Amino acid sequence: MDEVTSETGAASGGVKTLLRLEGLTLFVGMVVLYAVWGGSWLVFALLFLAPDLSFLAYLADSKTGAIVYNAAHSYMAPVALMTAGFALEMPLALSIAMIWLAHIGLDRALGYGLKYAAGFGFTHLGRIGRLGKA
Numbered sequence: 001m002d003e004v005t006s007e008t009g010a011a012s013g014g015v016k017t018l019l020r021l022e023g024l025t026l027f028v029g030m031v032v033l034y035a036v037w038g039g040s041w042l043v044f045a046l047l048f049l050a051p052d053l054s055f056l057a058y059l060a061d062s063k064t065g066a067i068v069y070n071a072a073h074s075y076m077a078p079v080a081l082m083t084a085g086f087a088l089e090m091p092l093a094l095s096i097a098m099i100w101l102a103h104i105g106l107d108r109a110l111g112y113g114l115k116y117a118a119g120f121g122f123t124h125l126g127r128i129g130r131l132g133k134a
Contacts, residue, residue: 010123011113019108020110020111023104023105023108025105026105026108027102030099034102037094037098039098043099047100051073051103052103054069054071054073055120062118062120067117073104073112073114074114078100079101081096085097111123111125111128113125113128
C-alpha cells in the first residue's frame with residue numbers, strides 16, 4: 001500500500017452505497033421541505049452552488065483546501081444554522097440551511113465526499129476524477 005492510499009481510507013461496498021443513499025435522501029428531503037416551506041426558487045438557484053466556492057482554498061495548498069472544503073461540506077454548520085433558525089424564528093436562516101443541506105446531500109449522492117489533505121480527488125467516498133477511474 002503506498003503512502004497516499006494509507007492516508008486516504010475510503011468507504012467501499014455496501015457502506016459506500018449506504019452513504020450515497022443517505023446523501024440522496026438528504027437532498028430529496030431538503031428539496032421537498034424547501035418546497036413545502038414555500039422558499040424562493042430563485043434564492044435556491046442562487047445559493048445552491050455557494051458551498052463550492054470553498055474550492056478556492058485549494059489555491060493555497062491541498063491541506064488548506066481540504067480543511068475549508070470540509071468545513072463547507074460537513075453537516076455541522078448548516079444543522080447549527082437550521083437549529084438557530086427554528087429557535088430564533090429566522091426564515092432566511094432556515095432557507096439557507098435547507099439549501100446548504102440539499103447541496104451537501106447531492107454531492108454525497110454523486111460520490112463527492114469529504115476531502116483528505118492528499119489532494120482534491122481523495123475523499124471519504126473514494127477517489128474522484130481521473131484518479132477514481134484508474
